[in-house]
Amino acid sequence: MRPPSSLKEEFLKKWVSSLQTWRSSSKEMSLVERKEAIRLSADLAMASTRNGATMWSRALMANACKDSDRPGLVGFEPMATIAQHESLKLRSSSKSITPSSRRGSKQVRRKKISMRNGRKIISKCHIRRSRKCVASVVTERLVKKRTQVLKELVPGGEYMDESDLLKETLDYIFSLRAQVHVMQSLANATHLSSSEK
Amino acid sequence: MPAFSYDQQYLSLLVDSVSFPFSVTPLITNKLPSILDAEPNSMANFNSSSHCKFHYDKCERNVVEDIGGGIDVISPSEKIENEHSVMTEKRSSVEQLTPENHGRVSMMKKRKAEKGSSSSNFDANSKDSRARKGKRQKGTNQVESEKQLGADKRELVAEEAPTGYIHVRARRGEATDSHSLAERVRREKISERMKMLQALVPGCDKVTGKALMLDEIINYVQSLQHQVEFLSRKLVCVDSIFGADVEGMMLESQGISRMQLPLQPSTTTMAATLTQQCHNCTPFSSAPQLTTTALSTTVNHIATNTFSSSELGSTFLDDVISFPPLDAGQMALQIPTQETVEVAGGSSFWETGDQRQCCFIHESTGYDGCGPTDYNDLLLR
Numbered sequence: 001m002r003p004p005s006s007l008k009e010e011f012l013k014k015w016v017s018s019l020q021t022w023r024s025s026s027k028e029m030s031l032v033e034r035k036e037a038i039r040l041s042a043d044l045a046m047a048s049t050r051n052g053a054t055m056w057s058r059a060l061m062a063n064a065c066k067d068s069d070r071p072g073l074v075g076f077e078p079m080a081t082i083a084q085h086e087s088l089k090l091r092s093s094s095k096s097i098t099p100s101s102r103r104g105s106k107q108v109r110r111k112k113i114s115m116r117n118g119r120k121i122i123s124k125c126h127i128r129r130s131r132k133c134v135a136s137v138v139t140e141r142l143v144k145k146r147t148q149v150l151k152e153l154v155p156g157g158e159y160m161d162e163s164d165l166l167k168e169t170l171d172y173i174f175s176l177r178a179q180v181h182v183m184q185s186l187a188n189a190t191h192l193s194s195s196e197k
Numbered sequence: 198m199p200a201f202s203y204d205q206q207y208l209s210l211l212v213d214s215v216s217f218p219f220s221v222t223p224l225i226t227n228k229l230p231s232i233l234d235a236e237p238n239s240m241a242n243f244n245s246s247s248h249c250k251f252h253y254d255k256c257e258r259n260v261v262e263d264i265g266g267g268i269d270v271i272s273p274s275e276k277i278e279n280e281h282s283v284m285t286e287k288r289s290s291v292e293q294l295t296p297e298n299h300g301r302v303s304m305m306k307k308r309k310a311e312k313g314s315s316s317s318n319f320d321a322n323s324k325d326s327r328a329r330k331g332k333r334q335k336g337t338n339q340v341e342s343e344k345q346l347g348a349d350k351r352e353l354v355a356e357e358a359p360t361g362y363i364h365v366r367a368r369r370g371e372a373t374d375s376h377s378l379a380e381r382v383r384r385e386k387i388s389e390r391m392k393m394l395q396a397l398v399p400g401c402d403k404v405t406g407k408a409l410m411l412d413e414i415i416n417y418v419q420s421l422q423h424q425v426e427f428l429s430r431k432l433v434c435v436d437s438i439f440g441a442d443v444e445g446m447m448l449e450s451q452g453i454s455r456m457q458l459p460l461q462p463s464t465t466t467m468a469a470t471l472t473q474q475c476h477n478c479t480p481f482s483s484a485p486q487l488t489t490t491a492l493s494t495t496v497n498h499i500a501t502n503t504f505s506s507s508e509l510g511s512t513f514l515d516d517v518i519s520f521p522p523l524d525a526g527q528m529a530l531q532i533p534t535q536e537t538v539e540v541a542g543g544s545s546f547w548e549t550g551d552q553r554q555c556c557f558i559h560e561s562t563g564y565d566g567c568g569p570t571d572y573n574d575l576l577l578r
Contacts, residue, residue: 031433034433035426035429035430035433036429038429038432038433039425039426039429042425042429043425139406139407139408142408143407143408143411146408146411146412146415147411149415150411150414150415150418153415153418153419153422154418162387163383163386163387163390166387166390166391166394167390169394169414169418170390170393170394170397172418173394173397173398173414173417173418173421174397176418176421176422176425177421179425180421180424180425180428183425183428183429183432184424184428186432187428187431187432190432
């Protein structure tokens with residue numbers, strides 16, 4: 001079991017080292033770029049603390065490898081090579097997943113159509129029953145919509161089913177909280193010190 | 198309950214019709230023929246009544262079928278309430294047969310209550326039933342096999358084989374047990390994870406139901422991501438100088454006394470890097486000339502300060518204070534609501550700094566409740 005303090009320390013160490021390397025590599029940067037670099041390095045550091053055990057961390061690193069216009073930043077990450085492997089894996093897995101998901105969606109569509117026809121055929125459809133069915137259908141639809149949103153929020157969420165998604169969300173929330181705590185403490189410390197000055 | 202009263206009345210009627218001649222017999226022992234005469238009457242009555250009864254039975258069977266068909270139409274999740282409604286509607290059509298109907302139907306209800314799934318499974322069952330819509334009703338074999346199945350399986354209502362009703366949506370158990378078991382396991386896994394998330398996400402205790410929970414989770418994740426974004430923006434100006442010292446601070450916080458020695462030379466390198474970064478920051482800094490003076494003060498501070506394990510943190514703050522690019526111009530861009538703490542002397546500041554340091558590094562109880570630790574245990578299991 002990893003205590004939260006050690007997680008934070010590890011995150012901080014990795015983050016700072018990545019920032020150092022980034023700073024040494026480039027001199028001039030705009031504010032926006034700087035902010036992006038800080039955020040990216042923080043995210044990557046947090047992801048690397050997981051050592052590739054979770055899907056979201058791997059997906060995050062893979063996306064960073066793919067999208068990063070600053071390969072130097074990612075290159076200095078300890079998990080960079082693993083991230084590259086993961087990006088390749090993700091690309092291949094996404095290719096394999098989409099056909100099955102397409103098939104699954106077709107099946108779901110067929111089922112829905114048959115269900116609708118079945119409902120039409122049923123003559124003895126009491127109003128109360130149909131209302132209740134509608135309510136449950138509505139909640140189902142809401143839940144589906146929200147899981148879709150959550151899939152977009154959590155990195156690498158599109159490739160997971162519901163139970164795995166919840167597990168990854170749990171881990172992701174945990175890491176995000178640690179990240180926010182560390183960054184906040186850092187900012188507060190510097191502000192305090194500067195205000196003292 | 199009116200049904201039973203009806204039954205009782207009916208039964209009492211029957212009994213009266215039958216017993217009447219017998220009650221007479223003790224009085225008229227000799228008048229056997231009369232009794233015999235009376236009997237056929239009673240028998241006739243009885244026969245008629247029995248005939249009526251049989252008729253009723255037949256009619257009732259039809260009614261039962263009809264009701265059974267009607268109930269079959271209803272999804273299993275609304276069994277008992279809708280049974281009442283069905284009863285009321287059927288009652289109007291078969292007024293004469295209501296007594297028997299009530300008796301039989303109440304018996305059916307009882308049987309259903311025994312066999313039927315618990316209320317906790319209603320939602321699950323409703324989902325499964327929806328998945329199985331449009332399937333045709335099977336015969337009595339299905340009923341028997343379902344009677345053998347566990348209590349949480351759905352059942353067929355009709356006792357006899359309703360062959361004339363094709364359009365009903367069959368309420369039946371799962372096609373294979375493994376599917377239902379897997380489904381149940383999956384559902385339980387999801388609910389368990391939702392509970393863990395409930396513990397982790399603040400404000401989720403009062404919320405029940407999947408949709409609302411997911412809503413809260415989404416909001417929380419979004420807020421955390423926004424916070425990260427915001428803090429990174431906040432740290433832009435701060436961070437440019439910061440890096441090496443933070444690392445040094447990290448090493449210090451771990452209580453590694455042997456790092457003291459390399460720390461001193463590192464400060465000189467830090468100073469060098471600081472000068473570099475100050476130059477980088479000239480576009481942003483309003484008073485670059487302050488940097489060099491601040492740097493010199495930094496170096497002096499470091500040189501004069503004696504390292505001890507308890508004060509290791511304070512050295513970091515020394516460096517922090519001296520960082521020039523955090524000058525007024527930049528900090529004004531940042532949050533202006535920073536309260537300035539009046540420091541009487543250097544020592545008090547170091548104390549607060551140490552406290553800050555402790556808060557910063559040795560934060561171990563930053564979470565609400567026992568969520569994270571439990572979660573870690575669960576994850577690694």
